[in-house]
Amino acid sequence: MDREPHGRLDALARDPYPYYERARQADGLMHVAELDAWMVARDADVREVLRRPEDFSSANAMRPDVLPSPAALAVLGRGFGGRPVVVTADGSLHRRLRTPIVRGLSPARVTAVLPYAAERASALVDAFAGEGRVELMSAYAQRLPGEVIGRIVGLDPADVPAVVHGGHRAEELLFRPLEEAEQIAAAEDVVAMQHLLDRYVRERHARPREDLCTELVASVRRPGDGEPTLEERHELVAHLQNLLIAGHLTTTALIGTTVLHLLRHPPQWRLLCAEPDRIPAAVEEAARYDSALQGFRRVTTRPVTLAGTQLPAGTALFVAFGAANRDPDRHPRPDTFDITRSPGRHLAFGLGAHGCPGAQLAREQLRLTLEELTRRLPGLRLAEEQPVVMRPTMIHRSPYRLRLTW
Numbered sequence: 102m103d104r105e106p107h108g109r110l111d112a113l114a115r116d117p118y119p120y121y122e123r124a125r126q127a128d129g130l131m132h133v134a135e136l137d138a139w140m141v142a143r144d145a146d147v148r149e150v151l152r153r154p155e156d157f158s159s160a161n162a163m164r165p166d167v168l169p170s171p172a173a174l175a176v177l178g179r180g181f182g183g184r185p186v187v188v189t190a191d192g193s194l195h196r197r198l199r200t201p202i203v204r205g206l207s208p209a210r211v212t213a214v215l216p217y218a219a220e221r222a223s224a225l226v227d228a229f230a231g232e233g234r235v236e237l238m239s240a241y242a243q244r245l246p247g248e249v250i251g252r253i254v255g256l257d258p259a260d261v262p263a264v265v266h267g268g269h270r271a272e273e274l275l276f277r278p279l280e281e282a283e284q285i286a287a288a289e290d291v292v293a294m295q296h297l298l299d300r301y302v303r304e305r306h307a308r309p310r311e312d313l314c315t316e317l318v319a320s321v322r323r324p325g326d327g328e329p330t331l332e333e334r335h336e337l338v339a340h341l342q343n344l345l346i347a348g349h350l351t352t353t354a355l356i357g358t359t360v361l362h363l364l365r366h367p368p369q370w371r372l373l374c375a376e377p378d379r380i381p382a383a384v385e386e387a388a389r390y391d392s393a394l395q396g397f398r399r400v401t402t403r404p405v406t407l408a409g410t411q412l413p414a415g416t417a418l419f420v421a422f423g424a425a426n427r428d429p430d431r432h433p434r435p436d437t438f439d440i441t442r443s444p445g446r447h448l449a450f451g452l453g454a455h456g457c458p459g460a461q462l463a464r465e466q467l468r469l470t471l472e473e474l475t476r477r478l479p480g481l482r483l484a485e486e487q488p489v490v491m492r493p494t495m496i497h498r499s500p501y502r503l504r505l506t507w
């Protein structure tokens with residue numbers, strides 16, 4: 102595998118902010134070789150792209166950075182999926198796929214899951230509160246979001262770890278340069294998760310329940326009709342896999358970066374502990390300042406001019422939510438982390454047709470997390486022995502590990 106281009110992409114992903122600044126200051130758009138795309142970086146330009154889905158298709162929204170080896174692809178061939186999902190669909194297909202998800206993540210459904218989310222957040226903190234130190238990513242951030250979206254979808258809690266692990270492995274396989282043996286092992290984990298999800302599809306069709314999995318299945322095949330076809334099972338597993346990954350990896354990432362930035366600014370952490378009413382504003386500021394989903398791709402469907410740059414049909418764009426969120430024309434002092442700023446409209450959850458349907462669920466989990474931590478561990482600080490290293494990813498920006506002490 103060619104690691105050199107990946108090395109440059111990793112450098113960009115670990116610290117994309119200097120690129121963003123150059124792209125915002127460029128005349129027109131800036132082409133970024135590492136991303137193999139034109140970067141859309143100004144707030145106004147990002148909004149324009151998101152408001153014109155007919156001109157800027159999502160077909161390539163999650164284009165992988167790595168093509169798995171033939172042996173890994175052969176393993177994946179034994180799994181399910183490989184069908185368009187909500188985030189990569191356009192037009193009427195997009196609307197059909199999105200409708201049950203929006204219903205399943207409605208304000209009422211989110212409110213209904215909050216007691217469970219609060220109980221789990223509290224239990225996860227109980228497990229380390231007496232220890233005096235914790236690695237927060239593995240002990241908490243990688244656990245709560247999977248348990249919560251698992252509950253909404255209707256997964257047995259015992260299956261959640263395999264589903265979360267499968268999601269991480271799918272991301273690694275498509276976005277990290279792994280050795281051959283590791284690719285095959287990752288592909289096997291992904292396929293195991295897909296077979297598990299397929300069992301849920303068939304089970305919920307046979308015995309419907311009050312959960313989102315049942316609703317997704319029913320949106321494709323009505324209960325009482327014959328067994329889902331193989332094609333329908335492929336579509337439903339792809340759909341579920343995408344929803345689960347969108348639901349947990351992003352939220353895990355934002356929990357990590359939110360706690361990191363609060364603790365890098367101890368006066369702001371102390372302010373939050375003293376005045377927990379500020380928690381919702383702190384969540385918005387963390388989402389703006391170091392967005393979990395830094396950007397997704399789009400491709401032009403016809404010749405268009407954007408920010409004065411002429412783009413033929415079929416041109417790839419990287420729509421950088423993270424860059425727009427640091428645009429000084431929209432956010433004064435954009436590079437300052439400040440939980441007391443008056444909230445501006447950031448783009449951390451996107452906008453328009455593809456805007457995040459899970460934003461409220463994510464915000465509530467961040468709120469619960471900060472309520473627990475500020476109330477129970479106000480003396481929290483970064484453990485100093487090792488510097489925090491960011492994962493080299495544009496889609497789930499977070500620390501690898503977050504060692505804390507108190």
Ligand code: HEM
Pocket residue numbers: 159162187188189199202206250343344347348349351352355392393394397422448449450451452454455456457458459460462463
């Ligand atoms: C901190 C957490 C989260 C962040 C930063 C985030 C961010 C985003 C962004 C920026 C988009 C727009 C993508 C685009 O325009 O191409 C998006 C879409 C999406 N998000 Fe989230 N999200 C988060 C949490 C969640 C959760 C908890 C769920 C579900 C439980 C979820 C489900 C989705 C889905 C299904 C889409 C695709 C919607 C579509 O294409 O119509 N997200 N998210």
